[in-house]
Amino acid sequence: MQAVKELTGGGADYAFECVGHPALIRQSVELCATGGTAVVLGVPAIGTEASFLVFDIYYDKSIVGCRYGAARPHHDFPMIVDLYRNGDLLLDELVTATYPLADFQDGIAAMRRGELARGVLLPGS
Numbered sequence: 001m002q003a004v005k006e007l008t009g010g011g012a013d014y015a016f017e018c019v020g021h022p023a024l025i026r027q028s029v030e031l032c033a034t035g036g037t038a039v040v041l042g043v044p045a046i047g048t049e050a051s052f053l054v055f056d057i058y059y060d061k062s063i064v065g066c067r068y069g070a071a072r073p074h075h076d077f078p079m080i081v082d083l084y085r086n087g088d089l090l091l092d093e094l095v096t097a098t099y100p101l102a103d104f105q106d107g108i109a110a111m112r113r114g115e116l117a118r119g120v121l122l123p124g125s
Contacts, residue, residue, distance in 0.1 A: 015029070099122065
């Protein structure tokens with residue numbers, strides 16, 4: 001934790017917890033600078049409680065949960081599909097290359113060479 005505070009000059013503007021572990025949720029809050037935001041992405045078991053030092057919120061820190069990027073799946077996912085089908089959301093243009101699952105390592109190599117922005121694996125091909 002000290003290394004993050006040294007690298008950032010006092011704490012991170014944003015800390016993302018991606019595992020769903022209570023200790024990491026607390027740590028993400030502690031890693032934030034004054035005015036920072038801890039974003040909880042990981043999903044712990046139902047009923048899990050996490051704690052933080054109350055004093056941390058007096059430094060204007062925020063703790064937010066994020067599910068699907070704050071999308072409303074029942075509403076937004078069908079809308080996104082409709083936008084794509086109507087040609088109003090250009091997703092195909094974002095894909096640099098596609099790879100059969102068996103060529104996974106080729107995609108990794110292309111990414112490391114800087115030739116790949118977004119690769120898509122095609123299962124079953």
